[in-house]
Amino acid sequence: MNLIDVHCHLDICDDIEGVLERAKASEVKKIITNGINLDSNKKALELSLKYPEIKSAIGLYPIDALSLNEKEINEIISFIKGNSDKIIAIGEVGLDFKEDDKQHERQKEIFKIMIKLSKDLDKPIIVHSRRAEKECIEILEEMQVKKVIMHCFSGRKNLIARIVANKWFISVPTNAKYSRQFQQMAYDAPLTQIFCETDSPFLHPDKLKNNEPSFIIESYKIIAAKKGISLQEVSEIIERNYNKLFSHEN
Ligand SMILES: [Zn+2]
Secondary structure, three states: OOEEEEEEOHHHOOOHHHHHHHHHHOOEEEEEEEOOOHHHHHHHHHHHHHOOOEEEEEOOOHHHHOOOOHHHHHHHHHHHHHOOOOOOEEEEEEOOOOOOOOOHHHHHHHHHHHHHHHHHHOOOEEEEOOOOHHHHHHHHHHOOOOOEEEOOOOOOHHHHHHHHHOOOEEEEEHHHHOOHHHHHHHHHOOHHHEEEEOOOOOOOOOOOOOOOHHHHHHHHHHHHHHHOOOHHHHHHHHHHHHHHHOOOOO
8 A cells, every 4th residue: 555644743753764664564655744943844854855755844833933033934934935846835834722822813924924935836735723723724715725734623514614615635643543523524524635644753543652654554544434445445545635736746
């Protein structure tokens, strides 16, 4: 099979060689590692240049963005622009409203800057939307963004329907193994708009310490079970989705 992990953070995973060996043994053929700030963007890019199975998305995580001044934000934008031929998406970006005091309006401003960048560069965008699912969708709709992956999306059914209607993609995380909500999402999302992600090193399928791309099969299994098709079919469909969304990328 040709398994794909569309969202993780390999720059903070221990023992990268071991992680990649186990991924290979588990038929994981592509891994998109995501950057969250300048340092992690640099590491993500480096990893993608070193290992052919790793692709990089670089971006600016909403919470990390809050501690930066204009000059530092511009530095990140220049870094993304300067390396746009080496990355396959803009991510991880979005909104995180888990805590009330985390400058929600400022987060929206920065998210819009990142969206504009993704449109200018014609790259897909990988979106974090914790406790801000509706707000993320509204901004993406308002800015008429076409190439979107909603990562670890926890919104309700009506919001999933909006993602589907907008022809965006949604990724099923490995912790769907124990999360009813994500299992339901795997059921609700059409096969033509679905991906799988580990969010490694987070969201371990058995709540153990470190997640890694080799566990991506857990998300594939959930989709296969919910849709009543084989793992092989799920892997072929997701590969097709990948080729469609990233058709202009490497
Ligand atoms: Zn993430």
